[in-house]
Amino acid sequence: xxxxxxxxxxxxxxxxxxxxxxxxxxxxxxxxxxxxxxxxxxxxxxxxxxxxxxxxxxxxxxxxxxxxxxxxxxxxxxxxxxxxxxxxxxxxxxxxxxxxxxxxxxxxxxxxxxxxxxxxxxxxxxxxxxxxxxxxxxxxxxxxxxxxxxxxxxxxxxxxxxxxxxxxxxxxxxxxxxxxxxxxxxxxxxxxxxxxxxxxxxxxxxxxxxxx
Numbered sequence: 111x112x113x114x115x116x117x118x119x120x121x122x123x124x125x126x127x128x129x130x131x132x133x134x135x136x137x138x139x140x141x142x143x144x145x146x147x148x149x150x151x152x153x154x155x156x157x158x159x160x161x162x163x164x165x166x167x168x169x170x171x172x173x174x175x176x177x178x179x180x181x182x183x184x185x186x187x188x189x190x191x192x193x194x195x196x197x198x199x200x201x202x203x204x205x206x207x208x209x210x211x212x213x214x215x216x217x218x219x220x221x222x223x224x225x226x227x228x229x230x231x232x233x234x235x236x237x238x239x240x241x242x243x244x245x246x247x248x249x250x251x252x253x254x255x256x257x258x259x260x261x262x263x264x265x266x267x268x269x270x271x272x273x274x275x276x277x278x279x280x281x282x283x284x285x286x287x288x289x290x291x292x293x294x295x296x297x298x299x300x301x302x303x304x305x306x307x308x309x310x311x312x313x314x315x316x317x318x319x320x321x322x
Contacts, residue, residue, distance in 0.1 A: 113187060114196075116275055119179035121198055121267065123260045125230025127163040128206030136215040137222060145224050148317040150176040150199040150233060155225060159208060177201065181236065181267075182274065191250055191279030192239050198267075199233035199256075201320060227321045231256055232263040236274065240283040248294075250283045251305050254316040266312065273311060282309070 141155040151174045152160065152167060160167045160177065170176040182196035204212055204226065216222040238250040253270070257263040286293075286308065293304045306313045 113184055113191070113279065114193065114275060115183045115185075116271055117180050117183060119181065119198055121232050121260065121264060122200060123264075124202075125260065126203045126205040126208075127159050127165070128204070128208050129159075129163045130207040130211040131158055131162050133158075136218045139219070139221055142219075142221045142224055144173075147224075147319055147321060149320075150178065150201050150231075152176060152201075153225070155222075156202075159202075159204070163202075163208075165202070181234065189241055189243060191283045192241060194237035194239045194249075194252075195235065196237065197235045199231075199235065201228065201231040201233075203228045203230045224321075229258050229320055229322045230260070231258055231318065231320055232260055233257075233316070234263065234267055234270065236270070238279055238283075240287070246287060248287070248290075249301075249305075250279060250286060251309060252302070253306065253311065254314050255312070256316045256318045258318070270311065273309065277309070 137155050141158075142153050144151070145153055151170065157167050157175055165177060167175050168178050170178060177200040179198045180196065181198045182193060184193035187193075209226065212222050212226050216226060233254065233256045235254050237252040239247070240250050241247050255263065255266055255270075257266075286305070289308075293301050296304060302314050
């Protein structure tokens with residue numbers, strides 16, 4: 111059985127924040143610390159712009175924060191195919207008054223160009239694991255997909271929603287376990303390619319550098 115619930119959460123096609131901050135003093139270096147050039151973790155400065163632009167930010171693994179929402183969920187399940195996580199991600203660029211504000215501050219603190227040069231990005235993340243009472247543990251499928259074109263990512267989202275909601279994950283996991291000798295010896299990327307081919311889905315694409 112599928113045992114998955116598709117949420118009503120959607121990606122937001124708006125790629126830019128345009129509302130400036132009320133603060134008058136330029137941001138400090140620590141406001142841009144731990145900048146994530148490949149993913150979706152937000153610096154303290156980005157989180158301030160999220161608040162100013164009325165965009166909810168959620169904690170993501172300890173100190174990390176991101177624009178994220180659940181994609182699929184699963185009732186509590188402790189064996190068989192168990193959903194690890196399934197998320198929708200976004201990263202915003204800047205326009206209008208927000209961009210002009212950042213440009214003025216960048217003359218004092220050039221680190222702010224890290225924020226200015228961000229391209230809007232959207233991401234899909236689906237991770238299904240398998241565990242059983244004999245000790246077998248493996249990823250059935252961990253599929254991540256990023257893109258700078260909202261329409262393209264949205265199209266992938268709709269394609270995969272149809273695939274994931276019609277897959278019997280327990281049956282798929284059992285079949286993959288029987289084929290363990292075909293994929294277990296492969297490295298991370300080769301395993302990903304093998305499983306994408308097995309499920310008949312597009313290969314993963316992630317860690318795309320966010321700067322223009």
